[in-house]
Amino acid sequence: MDFALNEHQEMVRDMVRSFAEEKIRPTASERDRSGKFPQDVFNEMGELGLLGMLVGAEYGGAEMDLLSYLIAVEELARVDASVAVGMTVTNSVCCWPIMQFGSREQKEEFLPKLASGKAIGGFMLTEPQAGSDAGSLRTRYRAEGDEWVLDGSKAWITNGGVGRYFVCLATRDPGLGAKGISAFILDAEQEGVQVNRPEEKMGLRSSKTCMVSLDGARVPGKHLLGAEGEGFRIALQTLDHSRLGIAAQSIGIATAALEESLRYARDRHQFGRPIMDQQAVAFRLADMDTRIEAARGLLHRAIWMAEHEMRHTRESAQAKVFASEMCNEVVSAAVQIHGGYGYSSEYTVERLYRDARVTTIYEGTSEVQRMVISRALRQRAEALG
Ligand SMILES: Cc1cc2nc3c(=O)[nH]c(=O)nc-3n(C[C@H](O)[C@H](O)[C@H](O)COP(=O)(O)OP(=O)(O)OC[C@H]3O[C@@H](n4cnc5c(N)ncnc54)[C@H](O)[C@@H]3O)c2cc1C
Numbered sequence: 001m002d003f004a005l006n007e008h009q010e011m012v013r014d015m016v017r018s019f020a021e022e023k024i025r026p027t028a029s030e031r032d033r034s035g036k037f038p039q040d041v042f043n044e045m046g047e048l049g050l051l052g053m054l055v056g057a058e059y060g061g062a063e064m065d066l067l068s069y070l071i072a073v074e075e076l077a078r079v080d081a082s083v084a085v086g087m088t089v090t091n092s093v094c095c096w097p098i099m100q101f102g103s104r105e106q107k108e109e110f111l112p113k114l115a116s117g118k119a120i121g122g123f124m125l126t127e128p129q130a131g132s133d134a135g136s137l138r139t140r141y142r143a144e145g146d147e148w149v150l151d152g153s154k155a156w157i158t159n160g161g162v163g164r165y166f167v168c169l170a171t172r173d174p175g176l177g178a179k180g181i182s183a184f185i186l187d188a189e190q191e192g193v194q195v196n197r198p199e200e201k202m203g204l205r206s207s208k209t210c211m212v213s214l215d216g217a218r219v220p221g222k223h224l225l226g227a228e229g230e231g232f233r234i235a236l237q238t239l240d241h242s243r244l245g246i247a248a249q250s251i252g253i254a255t256a257a258l259e260e261s262l263r264y265a266r267d268r269h270q271f272g273r274p275i276m277d278q279q280a281v282a283f284r285l286a287d288m289d290t291r292i293e294a295a296r297g298l299l300h301r302a303i304w305m306a307e308h309e310m311r312h313t314r315e316s317a318q319a320k321v322f323a324s325e326m327c328n329e330v331v332s333a334a335v336q337i338h339g340g341y342g343y344s345s346e347y348t349v350e351r352l353y354r355d356a357r358v359t360t361i362y363e364g365t366s367e368v369q370r371m372v373i374s375r376a377l378r379q380r381a382e383a384l385g
Contacts, residue, residue, distance in 0.1 A: 003300075005071070012068040013075060019048065020079040028080040031206035032351050035198070037162050038206060041083055046117015050087060055095050060112035066303050070248040077252025078259075081355040082206040084249050089158045090114060092242035094121025097167050098185065101226040101234050110165055110185060119164035123242075124154040124186065124212060125235055131155075132368050134169075135178045135232060139214060141170040146221040148184060150192075150214045156362075160210025161195045164188055167238070168214075169231050181231035185223040192217035203354030240313050241306065243320040243363050247299045250320075250327035250359045251292060257334035257352045258288045264338055264347075281337060288330045295323035314376040321369035324359035331356040 055061020
């Protein structure tokens with residue numbers, strides 16, 4: 001077992017870390033206040049190859065290994081989780097399924113634009129009445145000539161209004177259940193796609209999340225992703241993969257909270273000495289550090305399995321649920337260590353506390369992850385005889 005990063009992975013980490021420190025950190029708090037989407041940062045990420053990290057070189061991507069990609073997500077989240085989520089959505093739930101399930105023609109048409117940042121990507125699964133129970137989605141499609149026509153509403157769509165291409169799930173007939181669902185590559189810049197005003201969110205404020213109405217939106221026949229009826233399988237496999245991005249994001253936010261706390265506990269004096277020298281504070285820091293490393297261990301195991309093409313549904317869910325819950329505990333501990341100052345927007349931990357909250361909700365809530373894990377345990381129980 002080798003826990004060391006190779007030379008290439010170290011290079012990616014150092015490159016993304018210095019980009020994040022120089023180009024993202026100085027304006028992160030300001031963006032949190034204004035909610036302005038950082039198009040300039042995304043343009044630069046496109047130039048650096050950060051928006052098509054898992055896309056093959058023949059389609060203009062950086063063709064990196066999964067660990068390098070997730071190190072990049074962690075480094076971005078350590079500085080600004082809003083930027084990290086937009087980046088991971090375009091990589092994990094748009095480029096990745098096109099790379100995995102797309103035809104050569106689809107890859108040639110969409111991936112070079114997505115990987116270069118000329119177009120940002122996204123994923124449209126959730127609907128107002130279909131969240132955890134995604135298989136109950138009601139957005140319908142029908143064939144008309146050599147096109148597909150989509151009607152329905154999609155909720156909570158990250159990169160809504162700033163993204164162009166979305167992997168969109170719709171059903172031929174809700175009565176068919178999961179078998180009726182197909183996946184399409186939807187161009188959001190067309191008639192019939194109405195992106196509503198961004199949601200006013202607690203955190204991730206410069207990431208845009210919108211309700212999208214589809215009213216006779218047209219998709220060319222050739223933009224069906226995979227075969228008709230394969231959409232739900234494509235969505236589930238995409239989520240197995242993309243949950244690793246949320247685990248990495250959670251580890252990045254928690255790492256930032258630990259670093260802020262170390263700095264503060266070293267410099268803040270009470271009772272005549274740094275609060276870090278109070279054992280209760282030191283032990284809290286020790287637990288934060290240990291839990292971050294435990295989450296990283298689970299994530300790296302899931303990455304290893306994915307890279308060896310092993311089924312990793314359970315491991316991906318375990319990494320996501322543990323890392324996101326750890327993240328929420330760590331940011332809460334960081335606010336506690338900062339005392340009253342942790343409750344002030346002058347201090348970074350206040351933003352981290354708000355940004356962390358969604359990690360146990362999106363890409364499957366903690367309860368959904370536990371459903372996935374317990375399904376695997378059920379099989380194990382049966383096998384015990
Ligand atoms: C900032 C943000 C960005 C997002 N981006 C995207 C995106 O880009 N694309 C996209 O498609 N979606 C996106 N989502 C949607 C997200 O994936 C859903 O919010 C999530 O899957 C939960 O669905 P829901 O909000 O409808 O909650 P619900 O499914 O209504 O759940 C409500 C509560 O009930 C619990 N619950 C539900 N069913 C069960 C059960 N069987 N057993 C136990 N507990 C249960 C849930 O765990 C939760 O605690 C985003 C959401 C947010 C907040």
